[in-house]
Amino acid sequence: MSAVGPTSAKGAAPPHPAAPRPPSPDGRRTGGADGYNFAYLDEQTKRMIRRAILKAIAIPGYQVPFASREMPMPYGWGTGGVQITASILGPDDILKVIDQGSDDTTNAVSIRRFFEKTAGIATTTRTREATIIQTRHRIPEEPLADDQVLVYQVPTPEPLRFLEPRETETRKMHALEEYGLMHVKLYEDIARHGHIATTYDYPVKVDGRYLTAPSPTPKFDNPKMHMSPALQLFGAGREKRIYAIAPFTRVVSLDFEDHPFEVNRFERPCALCGADNVYLDEVVLDNSGGRMFVCSDTDFCQERRAAGHAGEMLARAPSFVAGQR
Amino acid sequence: MVEEDLPLLSVVGLTKFYGRRVGCIDVAFDLHPGEVMAVVGESGSGKSTLLSLLSTQLEPTAGSIRYRMRDGVMRDVFALTEAERRFLMRTDWGFVHQDPALGLRMAVSAGANVGERLMAVGARHYGRIRGEALSWLERVEIETDRIDDPPRAFSGGMRQRLQIARNLVTGPRLVFMDEPTGGLDVSVQARLLDLLRTLAADLDLSVVIVTHDLAVARILSHRIMVMRQGRVIETGLTDQVLDDPHEPYTQLLVSSILQV
């Protein structure tokens, strides 16, 4: 991981944002495309974001405000995550971008291309090869290592917002650790559905202190956040917040004594690679009700098939599901 | 001295100015456990300012409010930390608003409205929280099969009763009420007053109730404080003050010439 960008690592002064781009002081290229600073953002902005990230790591789960910048893409595309990635990216980093577990959606492909173009860095679809993984919705199935950073794109960073619209009040609740309201939401779930029906963005308490939104990841992934060796960074562009979970930090999903937290269970293994205990997506095959359940993590599924694992429908799955490999 | 003889709340020289405008001036009283005190007056008399000060929603310009905490120690409520004050307000104190929308979460179920204070102090057993909510709904005469309905779907009187249950679930010793029967039909008012009187007596609650309605004061309160232009002009046992008012202004109020 290169958590600090190339210029500030050498302690050089940032170029003025409006000034013409000077040659890089250490001789390395400053970008993959003319007209952009390395990874698009100017150095001053990156330093501001890095300061927010350092503060966020120091207070795990605490939402740090930052001056979110306009990015050349809509907010729905994860500009908060993109700004974090741009700020921590170094020339030797290898970037993976996933959306709903897949490397191949328009969103994932666009963000990958954006950094290939503006930073000239290498990208990958392989979880194991990546030094930085930017994600929307999923944590890879492959356990992460201590030299990896997971960057989440977050639409709604405030877990209390559902019941308390006032920002001044939610800030006070965090400051005084008044989190009863979150259990009101879980109570409502059980009263309505007989169980805690929240399956995405399931609230967690980080390091025994801050109530935190995992972003729209399925609760299936919550246990992976707990004591993860990888650094986890969360960026909300529109809401201008950054928060973090430092490596090896306790992450506990909220629950009731008589309704304990449970991960989603799947009745069958992946139809393509036969993996158990992974998060599956339902794929509709035809108009007559044909469907199959396959790994949402496409890289994980492909690696398993390459290693010889086969699910019950691998041989007859259409290529739009099974891919070209 | 036995505990009963000691005041729960002790107010001295309480004064509030809004710039040069008078909110209230030099208000002093003691409130004892189980005592219900009504503060009456017209709008602009300072009674609402007083209630906001007592419930720490406003800071006074001068004077002090001391409260006997559960450990028996008198504390200046404005010297408490914000965390202590907020904890006090959702455990040992209650506040019943005239507008139930200010005191309830209108979009969450009645059960969660009642259970919220319990969850705020660490209750983490759904079944027991729901059991408490059910018994409180019963106690305030709300059909228990409405437990999963939001107050949005309730009548005005039911909303007020739910607000009361939500406040009382943690066993507070002091409850502030701001025109709790205001805006309700006469028959609904009568039922609510009856319920409030029973609960206050059964639970030995201390209550400060602000009202412009002397009938409400007569039914609920032991003691009454008449305010005018920010000052307390007459105070005493409710029946004595209402039956034999000394101040000419109180006489006018009682003769209902000034009643709104």
Ligand SMILES: [Zn+2]
């Ligand atoms: Zn698979």
